[in-house]
Amino acid sequence: MNKGTLEKVFEYASKPVQGTMSRKLRKDIALQVNEGPVYSEAVLFLGEEFVRVTCQDDGKTMNTYYDWEMIASVRTIGPAS
Numbered sequence: 001m002n003k004g005t006l007e008k009v010f011e012y013a014s015k016p017v018q019g020t021m022s023r024k025l026r027k028d029i030a031l032q033v034n035e036g037p038v039y040s041e042a043v044l045f046l047g048e049e050f051v052r053v054t055c056q057d058d059g060k061t062m063n064t065y066y067d068w069e070m071i072a073s074v075r076t077i078g079p080a081s
Contacts, residue, residue: 003068013076014044032075
């Protein structure tokens with residue numbers, strides 16, 4: 001999957017955070033990268049060379065970094081319509 005396609009998937013699942021270059025997941029949307037952990041209420045940063053996913057866990061901030069070239073799949077999870 002190419003970077004342009006992946007960017008569109010991340011943009012679909014999120015919305016811009018005003019005043020920053022970050023994007024917050026849309027309400028009721030969760031995200032899974034490479035069949036890894038499922039992120040909900042996460043903030044994304046779509047950098048030139050990497051994607052950063054920031055979330056809260058047990059009162060701590062956790063940042064996970066993904067190399068664009070190493071992302072094989074992205075899953076969006078939302079309510080059934």
